[in-house]
Amino acid sequence: MKWKKIFIYAAIACCNGTGDVMLKRGMDDLGQIQMGNWTHIFSAFLNPWIILGIACLTGFFYSYLTALSWADLTFVLPATAMGYVVTAVWSQYFLHEHISMWRWSGVLLITCGVGLVARGPSRTEHPEKIVELEGTKAKAAEIQHELA
Amino acid sequence: MNLLKVWTAIGMLVVASSTGDILLSAAMKRIGDLDAIRTEHGFLAVIRRVASNRLFLIALGCLIFSFFCLLTALSWGDASLVAPASASLTFICSAVMAKFILHENVDRRRWLAAALVCIGVALLAKSN
Numbered sequence: 001m002k003w004k005k006i007f008i009y010a011a012i013a014c015c016n017g018t019g020d021v022m023l024k025r026g027m028d029d030l031g032q033i034q035m036g037n038w039t040h041i042f043s044a045f046l047n048p049w050i051i052l053g054i055a056c057l058t059g060f061f062y063s064y065l066t067a068l069s070w071a072d073l074t075f076v077l078p079a080t081a082m083g084y085v086v087t088a089v090w091s092q093y094f095l096h097e098h099i100s101m102w103r104w105s106g107v108l109l110i111t112c113g114v115g116l117v118a119r120g121p122s123r124t125e126h127p128e129k130i131v132e133l134e135g136t137k138a139k140a141a142e143i144q145h146e147l148a
Numbered sequence: 149m150n151l152l153k154v155w156t157a158i159g160m161l162v163v164a165s166s167t168g169d170i171l172l173s174a175a176m177k178r179i180g181d182l183d184a185i186r187t188e189h190g191f192l193a194v195i196r197r198v199a200s201n202r203l204f205l206i207a208l209g210c211l212i213f214s215f216f217c218l219l220t221a222l223s224w225g226d227a228s229l230v231a232p233a234s235a236s237l238t239f240i241c242s243a244v245m246a247k248f249i250l251h252e253n254v255d256r257r258r259w260l261a262a263a264l265v266c267i268g269v270a271l272l273a274k275s276n
Contacts, residue, residue, distance in 0.1 A: 004183075020227060020231050021227065023218075023219065023222060023227075024222055024227035027219065027222045027223045030223065031223070032223050032224065033219075033220055033223045033224075041216070041219060041220065044219060064172075065172070065176055065182060065198065066182045066183060068172060068173050068176040068177075069176040069177070069179060069180060069181050069182040069183075070181045070182075070183070072173075072246070072250075072252045072253075073169060073170065073173040073242060073246045073250060073252060074242075074243055074246045074247075074252050074254050074258050074262075075258075076173075077169075077239060077242055077243065078261055078265055080235070081235060081239060081265045081268075081269065084231055084232050084235050084269060084272060087227065087231050087232075088272060091227060095227065097226065097227070102271050103271060103272050105268075105271055106232070106267075106268040106269060106270070106271030106272035107268065107272065108268070109264050109265070109267050109268030109271065110264070110265050110268035110269065110272075111268075112264050112268075113260075113261040113262070113263075113264030113265040113268065114261070114265070116257055116260060116261040116264070117257065117258055117261040120255075120257050120258070124251070124252045124253040
């Protein structure tokens with residue numbers, strides 16, 4: 001269970017961060033979108049970097065859906081934030097944007113926040129719902145008994 | 149003017165993607181554990197079940213719209229501003245919606261983490 005959490009966190013973060021950087025690289029090739037010719041945005045789908053970015057984000061989406069199927073949204077969200085740490089690292093080494101000390105301290109804070117949530121429980125249990133369900137079950141059994 | 153354009157795109161992106169996240173989370177909870185479905189019925193069954201869920205399709209609509217906002221915002225501003233700025237706002241927006249709409253137990257640990265992540269993301273957006 002613990003490894004499952006770590007693996008899904010890593011998959012979400014890497015795919016998300018890498019995907020965004022690829023998109024930025026592709027949009028740099030494309031140039032600015034103007035309101036006058038907004039249909040220009042559709043030519044983005046022919047750019048290899050955009051296609052690669054979309055592939056990464058598809059991987060992200062699948063891992064995100066899987067995580068959401070067994071964990072709370074507020075548990076999964078920090079994993080997506082971890083993606084921005086990946087984005088920062090790629091921005092420096094691949095897009096050659098300058099990453100200042102401020103930005104690295106931001107990376108550190110996000111990492112702390114993610115670590116905090118990841119160590120906690122992954123899913124909210126609703127005790128009142130369980131009680132409710134037990135009550136319904138008991139009532140059903142009673143009716144069944146009466147019918148018999 | 150350019151900054152106003154960027155922030156308008158970011159604002160639309162935040163609302164659309166938080167709504168999408170909430171709907172997505174609700175849809176996935178109804179469908180059930182994807183890992184379990186995959187090991188039992190195979191990968192195609194996962195796709196079939198997810199794609200036939202109406203809540204999921206509405207969520208997807210929201211997310212596609214927010215994706216176009218993201219592409220537009222990225223073409224107007226730096227990736228290192230647009231990505232973190234939209235992220236931190238979406239983060240708070242989604243956490244609040246998760247608490248009040250999905251009734252998730254957002255305890256002190258999660259609020260603290262949310263605050264840390266938001267400050268971290270704001271620092272990421274800070275230019276020198």
